[in-house]
Amino acid sequence: MTATDSYVTPDGRTIGGVMMEMKNITLRFGGVVAIKDISFDIREGEIRAIIGPNGAGKSSMLNVINGFYHPQEGEVWFRGEKRPSMKPYQIAAQGIARTFQNIALFHGMTTVENVMTGRQLMMKKNFLWQMLRVGPAMAEEVVHRRRCEEIIDFLEIQHIRKEPVGNLPYGLQKRVELARALAMEPKLLLLDEPMAGMNVEEKEDMSRFILDVNDQYGTTIALIEHDMSVVMDLADRVVVLDYGKMLADGTPDEVQKNQAVIDAYLGVEH
Amino acid sequence: MTTGQSPVGDLVTIPRLLARNASKFGDKPAYREKEFGIWQSWTWAQVSDEINALALGLLELGLNEGDHVAIIGKNRPYFYWAMVAIQSCGAVPVPLYPDAVADEMAFVLDHCSARFVIVEDQEQVDKCLDVNDQLPGMEEILYLDARGLRKYDHTHLHDYREIQKRGLAGTKKAELDARLAKQDINTTCVMLYTSGTTGRPKGVVLSNQNIIMSGKAAAEFDGLHADDSVLAYLPMAWVGDFIFTVGEGYWTGFCVACPESPETMQHDLREIGPSYFFAPPRYFEGVLTSVMIRMEDASPRKRKMFKKYMDFAKEVGPKILDGKPVSFGERLKYAMGNLLVYGPLKNTLGLSRVRVGYTAGEAIGPEIFDFYRSLGINLKQLYGQTEASVFVTVQPDGEVRADTVGVPAPGVELRIADNGEVFYKSPGAFVEYYKNPESTAETKDAEGWVATGDAGFIEEDTGHLRIIDRAKDVGKMSDGQMFAPKYVENKLKFFPNILEAVVFGNGKDRCVAFLNIDLTAVGNWAERNNIAYSSYQELAGHPQVLDTLQEHVETVNASVAEDPMLSGCQIHRFCVLHKQLDADDGELTRTQKVRRRIIEEKFADLIAGLYDGSEHISTETEVMYEDGRKGSISATLEMRDAKVFATAADKVAAQ
Structure with a gap:
């Protein structure tokens, strides 16, 4: 399938063409390389997961997507156009919304x-x-x-x-x-660890809401999550990062069978 | 049964009452529901249109006369309309408990061979589809909330509103009129499944006569009229909800309001301020507990004022309600109290405008009952059951007491059998149990006397009925004394710390009990006393909690000892269960009544431990989670001895 083909998932949802494309993104903080030469895309209507161990660069990636960080190298393409360097609120106005890992509400x-x-x-x-x-x-x-x-x-x-x-x-x-x-x-909803710190029942509720949002409003969703079972159930495609590098990109099944991913998650015998 | 000349005139069916209301009260609000944060309302004329549209739609779908249609959802106007639309088509509505698990639902759907099912949302659709293969009779499902259902196969799944549109566009008007014309007072109005403290639920068939006569009698008894309002928040499958909202609601034409969600009920109650209100004792207990907890957090000055005026209200409030003589000075002080305490409190509780309030189903603690009455809320008790279309006895204004359930409702005759069981004959007495002639014959005899299954007696001087216990639960101790577990359980449950109690001792020489603590009350106490706990189980096993409960048990023993008839029911030993009794585990019915036999089997090891004198028992119990998975909890329980008292009779003998 090419980038513009739309297709129908086994559960009957229509996934459209590419909405957002990350091309060879590299992000550095001084000498630390948070993300190194990563490329992937997000298609209209899909649920896209970004997973990886701690410090893999997942949140940094999300921050690049919503314009909070500006990568030193690489291009972000949104809806067929190369996105110039923008402020987060300008990006929000384009239809990209997000939630935060450590909840950023107005408490009072x-x-x-x-x-x-x-x-x-x-x-x-x-x-x-x-x-x-x-x-x-x-x-x-x-x-x-x-x-x-x-x-x-x-x-x-x-x-x-x-x-x-x-x-x-x-x-x-x-x-x-x-x-x-x-x-x-939003057209694209970014969720930074939506299930973190939840019990099983709350996770089930949240998963249901994420699926319903995607179904009802047709919102494209990119999420970061630690809970593997949640990711495997929810996501159409998964990107796996490890130390700022891309390990794998594919359907949950493909990713689960990938040896590099298994090594990163379960460790390798030395 | 009466035909032709009926006391209700032409208004012999609910659809006819609807037509009357639409022409007489066309512009008055009939239903309200809070949605999107705003109260939406529908007039009787609009309701009539909605119901007609749905009835036509159901005819388009092929609904036959005599079919059963199940309704599964929370209280929403659309479901109340659906019930009348189904009746208009000559079919029978069968409301079910929305929290029932798929298997329970399958039994009922199969038993009434429901061809159509009207449900609320995806959750209920999923349950129906889960059991679809066991139910060859189920043909069409209508849903209200489309969320999450877009991808489902829609060949036999329909949007409620689409069916209404199809009905309006269709050609079944003449057929609907013909079917409406055919119905009379003996046509089945509704079928309700009783929760059944034992065995499988039974389908109680109630005719229009049952519902309309009961609704009319109750409305006249309490002087209800079209300007009254109620909040419909109790399960639609429960007969009380049907009588209050449909029976009395259609007879008088008053307005039924539905809450936004079960969690917002308390808030919605306050906004609606109903004038007619029903709640089970559990509700009143819960509200009182939360008021008392909040008062403990109030400033000392407020606490003092609250105490002073509440003490005063306890003396004077009930007298004013009952119309007894009260001095001018006392009235003045009560008015002051009303300004400072009672009024604001009633407003917070949403009970400011309640003219008539009822509680039933279980015994209510005298302190709880008096609390509400002293605030000036006309809270009364009634005694009833599904088979009676609710009303057997009711307390008239001015004759309200905590320990009786009132005098026979209008049109009801009472008879007490030799074994103490209460029988009644009334216009509300049910037609039959659906597909169950044996049970019908056991319960209702040829002359129309219906067995309640409860044991009780009529007080000679007042004519009020007093209920002691379920007739089949009343037994004998090994020494021949009467054993009435519920009598003791109720006394125990009047303590805010005790949520549930189960007493055993039939055929034994002494009684023992299981207790459940009330997590709100005991948790609050623990917080105040710096007692840390991580779970229900841990708190329930805390030695100080056990000490407190032991005191409660001993207080109850002292009071039981004073009753010569029941003094054998004092509790010798007890333990606090490691889990809350739960309907999901089959220990309670869906209406929160204890299923004695199931508990007895399930916790047989604990009962044995209570009788053989062990101090600790380790046990493991299977529990069911909300999503249907099973798990188990294990615990070691401490068994406690409680002091028992000499009975009044023993004392005399000793002298």
Whole structure:
């Protein structure tokens, strides 16, 4: 199959052509090489996983995708165009949203307020109007609030709508963060360890939500995850990194059989 | 049965009541549901349109008269409409418990040979598809929430709203009218499965006569009218929910509100402020516990004010409710208390506007009952069952007590058999158990007397019924004394620390008990006393917790000893179980009632230990997780002795 072919997965989802392509990315921090000459692509509608041991460069890769880091070498292509060096908020406006490994919510604000911040880039009225909260500003807010409420309903967090997120258990905070990212109506959703620190039941819930987001909104998802069973169940294709280098790229089955991957994960006899 | 001249006039079926409501109360809200953070509402006229559209759609799909249609979901207006749409087609709605596991569901779906199933979401669709191969009769599934279902094969899977559209575009109007015209007061209205504390669930067939007459009688008894409102949050498969929302709701035309999700129920209750409210004792206990815990965290001044006014309310509140004479000064002080404490508290609990509140199903602790009544909430008890379309006895205003269940409801006759079992005859008495003539014959005799299975007696001076226990659970100790486990269990459960208790001793010389601690109450106590614990099991086995529970057991023994009839039921030894009794493990019914025999078998080693005098017993128990997987927990339990008291009769003999 070529990069532009679309195909249908065994479970009936249509995967489109390439949405984002990383070409020979190298990222250095001073003398430390975090990512070395890595290339892979993300296709429309797919769930793409990036895995690897600690320090493999997974989070750095995500930070390159959403424009927080600028690689010294290599090119990022998004929707058929080479992406110039951009600020993260400009990239967010292009339709790329993310969640964070160590939850970055506004702790004093309620769930619904946090989710509403995800709509900030879409609100057209200026700061003064929003402060007055009358007329057109109010009308705008009502429209966006409705969207947020749909997402709150989708993720089943109605019962914590008015709860300050600082009071919430970890698993729910993760869900609120996902809600905020969804509020941006992203084309590409980046999830940095969405299941970290969760128990089995919470992981199952989160997996269900990730699949539903992909199915319902057609959102392309790139995720980093440690839990191998989760990755193997969720992802269409997997990139394996180790010490900033690419070990493998393919379907979960292919990756699992790859000797280099097995060595990296289970260790090699010396 | 009466035909022709009925006391309800032409309003002999629920669909006819719908037509009446649509023309009489067309613009009044009939249903509300909170969705996307806002209360959405539908008038009776809109509800009528929705129901008609769905009924037409079901006819397009080929629903036959007499078919059973299962409904599986949480309380949502769409399901209440579906029930009436199914009735309009001449079919029978069968609401099921949405939290039932696939096997339980399969049994019921198979037993009523449901051809159509209307479900809420992917979770329920998956359950139905899981058991599909065991159910050749199941043909079509309708769902409400399309999320996650896009990729499913839609040959026999339909969107609820699509079916409504198909109905409106179709040509079945004449057929629907013909089917509606055919129905009369004896047409089956609904079939509800009883949870069954023993054996498989039984399908209770209730006719329009049962439902409408019961709804009418209850509505008139409490003076309900079209401006009342209720919150529908109890399982739709439970007869109470059906009578309150459909029976009484359609008869009076009041508004039924559905919560946003089960977790937001408390919040939604506060926003809706219903005027008619039902909750099981468990609910009232839980709310009271959380109020008391929160008061302990309040500032000393507030705590003092709360205590002062609540003590006062306990004396005066019930008197005011019952219309007994109260001095002007006391009224003034009560009004002050209302301003400072009772009013704000009722508002927080969502009970400000409750004119009539009921509790039933289990005994309620006198302290709990008095707490709500002293706040000025007209909380009453009723006694009923599915087979009676709920109402057997009800407490009239002004005659409310914690230890009785009231006088016979309008139209109900009572009879107490020689063995103490309560029998009744009423317009609400069920038609039959579906496909189960033996059980029907065992329960209902040719004259229409229905056995309740409960033992009780009628108080001579007041005419109120008092229930002692399940008739089959009442036994004899080896020395011939009466054994009534529930009587003792209820006394134990009135302590906030004890969530559940199971007493054994039938045919033995003394009684022993299993206890479950209430994690909220005991956990809070542990936090205050700096007792660290990592699990339910650890807290349940903590020596200080056991000391406290031992005190509770001994208090109960002292009170049981005072009753000459039941003094043999004092608890000699007890242990605190290492797991919470759970419906998923089959230890409780879905309505949270104890399944005595199953517990007895499952924990036989512990019972043996309680009787043979061992101090510790190690045991391992299989548990079922929410997703259906099994695991096991092992623990070593401490068995405790409790002090027993001489009975009143013994004391006399000793003198």
